[in-house]
Amino acid sequence: MARTEDAAAEVAAYLRKHETKSLLRFITCGSVDDGKSTLIGRLLHDSKLLLGDQLAALQSDSLRHGTQNGEIDFALLVDGLAAEREQGITIDVAYRFFGTDKRDFIVADCPGHEQYTRNMATGASTADLAVVLVDARKGLLTQTRRHSYIVSLFGIRHVVLAVNKMDLVDYDQAVFEGIVAGYRELAERLGITQVDAIPLSALKGDNVQARSAAMPWHRGATLLETLENAQISPAGRDLGLRLPVQWVARPNQDFRGFAGTVAAGEAVPGARVIVLPSGRASTIERIVAADGDLARAGRGRAVTLTLADEIDVSRGDVIAAASDAPEVADQFAAHLLWMGDSPLLPGRSYWLKSGARTVSAQVTEIKHKVDVNTQERLAAKHLDLNEVAYCNLYLDQPIPFEAYADNRELGAFVLIDRQTDATVAAGTIDFALRRAGNIHWQHVDVDKAARSRIKGQHPYCLWFTGLSGSGKSTIANLVEKRLLAMGHHTYLLDGDNVRHGLNKDLGFTDEDRVENIRRVAEVAKLMVDAGLIVLVSFISPFRAERRMARGLFGEGEFVEVFVDTPLAVAERRDVKGLYAKARAGLIKNFTGIDSPYEAPERPEISLDTVAYDAETLAERLVERLLATR
Numbered sequence: 097m098a099r100t101e102d103a104a105a106e107v108a109a110y111l112r113k114h115e116t117k118s119l120l121r122f123i124t125c126g127s128v129d130d131g132k133s134t135l136i137g138r139l140l141h142d143s144k145l146l147l148g149d150q151l152a153a154l155q156s157d158s159l160r161h162g163t164q165n166g167e168i169d170f171a172l173l174v175d176g177l178a179a180e181r182e183q184g185i186t187i188d189v190a191y192r193f194f195g196t197d198k199r200d201f202i203v204a205d206c207p208g209h210e211q212y213t214r215n216m217a218t219g220a221s222t223a224d225l226a227v228v229l230v231d232a233r234k235g236l237l238t239q240t241r242r243h244s245y246i247v248s249l250f251g252i253r254h255v256v257l258a259v260n261k262m263d264l265v266d267y268d269q270a271v272f273e274g275i276v277a278g279y280r281e282l283a284e285r286l287g288i289t290q291v292d293a294i295p296l297s298a299l300k301g302d303n304v305q306a307r308s309a310a311m312p313w314h315r316g317a318t319l320l321e322t323l324e325n326a327q328i329s330p331a332g333r334d335l336g337l338r339l340p341v342q343w344v345a346r347p348n349q350d351f352r353g354f355a356g357t358v359a360a361g362e363a364v365p366g367a368r369v370i371v372l373p374s375g376r377a378s379t380i381e382r383i384v385a386a387d388g389d390l391a392r393a394g395r396g397r398a399v400t401l402t403l404a405d406e407i408d409v410s411r412g413d414v415i416a417a418a419s420d421a422p423e424v425a426d427q428f429a430a431h432l433l434w435m436g437d438s439p440l441l442p443g444r445s446y447w448l449k450s451g452a453r454t455v456s457a458q459v460t461e462i463k464h465k466v467d468v469n470t471q472e473r474l475a476a477k478h479l480d481l482n483e484v485a486y487c488n489l490y491l492d493q494p495i496p497f498e499a500y501a502d503n504r505e506l507g508a509f510v511l512i513d514r515q516t517d518a519t520v521a522a523g524t525i526d527f528a529l530r531r532a533g534n535i536h537w538q539h540v541d542v543d544k545a546a547r548s549r550i551k552g553q554h555p556y557c558l559w560f561t562g563l564s565g566s567g568k569s570t571i572a573n574l575v576e577k578r579l580l581a582m583g584h585h586t587y588l589l590d591g592d593n594v595r596h597g598l599n600k601d602l603g604f605t606d607e608d609r610v611e612n613i614r615r616v617a618e619v620a621k622l623m624v625d626a627g628l629i630v631l632v633s634f635i636s637p638f639r640a641e642r643r644m645a646r647g648l649f650g651e652g653e654f655v656e657v658f659v660d661t662p663l664a665v666a667e668r669r670d671v672k673g674l675y676a677k678a679r680a681g682l683i684k685n686f687t688g689i690d691s692p693y694e695a696p697e698r699p700e701i702s703l704d705t706v707a708y709d710a711e712t713l714a715e716r717l718v719e720r721l722l723a724t725r
């Protein structure tokens with residue numbers, strides 16, 4: 097532990113000393129066993145910044161565990177650091193720091209396994225270039241193509257193609273040239289404008305820092321020279337100030353400051369700013385930093401601003417130059433990298449996090465997905481793990497944004513699963529869809545309250561969910577009859593019926609069911625707005641969509657009724673003979689058989705159809721409804 101803390105202090109001291117040097121951020125990507133750990137270890141070693149005691153430890157470890165006959169095993173260095181993280185030590189080993197006399201480097205090391213695509217997206221979004229590692233014996237692999245695609249998706253235009261393990265192909269120039277030719281073709285299709293190809297052996301040290309005597313035919317630079325001389329990508333278009341507010345600092349009554357890191361442009365006291373999305377204007381009063389007030393603060397600087405006016409600013413807002421502010425919109429075209437274990441389903445609601453702001457979002461349309469091997473555009477109804485696509489997104493409220501090409505901070509977002517809280521996608525905004533600004537709510541004079549009053553009732557939605565044959569339709573039908581007999585105005589929306597009309601274009605795949613429920617929920621909402629008591633009787637197998645439906649209604653207006661019938665019972669009833677067909681394989685995606693049913697966790701009402709008959713359940717349900725409203 098002490099060793100790591102010393103090391104951290106040493107790194108920090110080094111970085112302070114070298115503050116004047118330029119800093120290149122890059123990522124390394126490659127498949128498992130391409131030799132990435134060895135290469136990074138070698139870079140750290142050859143750049144002489146490997147901290148003294150780590151080197152000693154490495155030497156003795158290599159003798160004990162190394163696979164390299166007593167030579168230093170650089171893979172042990174990187175893997176050793178990873179082991180330290182597992183022990184809960186705080187150094188962020190995903191990012192490594194090293195430097196030469198010319199330049200400092202931060203390398204994001206992205207593991208090659210597919211499940212680490214998530215880390216890659218994060219690493220790529222802040223990198224100036226990517227080192228793509230290829231094993232000379234294997235050539236370009238699917239992983240190489242996938243990683244290169246992600247690299248280009250996250251705006252990297254400069255790739256260093258490191259063809260490793262040249263020692264294992266007898267330093268053969270033809271092997272190298274063949275791989276490079278293939279890669280250049282790929283790069284061109286991906287819009288990667290610069291490719292520097294280097295034949296090397298990370299293990300032997302050929303062309304990493306020292307030129308290789310074994311490959312005199314390579315006239316280009318070594319890897320380290322290439323990294324030292326690479327141009328650092330500009331921050332995109334020249335932009336005015338953007339400060340995404342991370343938190344509002346209120347230490348006492350007299351001070352209210354807005355803290356965050358300058359994402360673009362420059363903050364200067366006296367400058368006119370507007371706060372987005374509200375659009376309220378003010379002037380920067382002070383720039384407060386840890387070591388006193390600043391006269392200006394540029395990109396990357398963490399500061400706290402105070403404004404001249406008492407205006408509303410919250411976490412997630414963006415303080416921007418009044419003369420050049422980002423747009424605000426709620427519909428976007430964006431590239432998406434899906435990282436969820438369960439598929440992306442259009443219409444399903446996810447959290448979208450952009451900077452410090454979190455809003456609710458749906459993918460309204462997958463325009464196309466991309467085959468990462470061929471760059472071919474394919475039609476898609478859903479996205480599986482690691483697929484990439486171009487999509488339209490709809491947010492429940494407008495956010496300030498910028499095209500990713502112009503500003504990585506305000507153009508990037510992630511999607512988060514609302515149930516599991518897992519990050520399921522990384523995205524980059526392309527542009528706003530104008531439709532958002534063009535559709536306005538039509539103001540109407542007759543409203544829900546007026547419509548309900550004339551019907552003498554409080555409208556609401558009774559949402560029945562359960563397996564096919566559980567008894568939804570039977571019970572909903574009995575309940576509607578009772579309510580009608582009591583003088584209520586009702587309407588029953590039944591899955592079987594709605595699927596003959598409004599939803600006749602939909603089948604039973606997961607994505608079609610999501611759309612089925614989205615539409616019926618919207619219809620139910622309109623009917624409640626019309627003042628009706630609406631009974632919805634759909635299997636509605638997914639929690640996410642039932643939650644979405646609930647979100648459309650006001651407090652107390654959504655009553656979830658779980659028609660709780662075990663599969664075995666529903667199957668025994670088999671009113672329509674569908675279970676028999678499903679078991680015989682004649683119907684695909686049948687709920688409970690080969691398509692999931694996610695039972696409600698906290699329904700307002702649960703009906704046990706095994707213990708009670710339909711009449712009893714309907715009667716009790718109506719009693720409950722009358723008692724609670």
Ligand SMILES: Nc1ncnc2c1ncn2[C@@H]1O[C@H](COP(=O)(O)OS(=O)(=O)O)[C@@H](OP(=O)(O)O)[C@H]1O
Pocket residue numbers: 563564565569591592595604608609610612613633634635636637672674683684685686687
């Ligand atoms: N594959 C498959 N899975 C489930 N159900 C199937 C399927 N194919 C046809 N059916 C019939 O369609 C009715 C269910 O439609 P829903 O609109 O309620 O389904 S869902 O909410 O979209 O899941 C359902 O009606 P109920 O039995 O009234 O529930 C079935 O009769």
Ligand SMILES: Nc1ncnc2c1ncn2[C@@H]1O[C@H](COP(=O)(O)OP(=O)(O)O)[C@@H](O)[C@H]1O
Pocket residue numbers: 562563564565566567568569570571633669671704705706708709710713
């Ligand atoms: N306790 C009960 N509640 C509801 N239905 C029941 C019950 N016991 C038996 N059934 C029978 O089960 C079948 C349920 O079918 P249905 O109402 O169409 O289900 P769903 O709409 O959920 O597919 C009907 O034939 C109904 O008579």
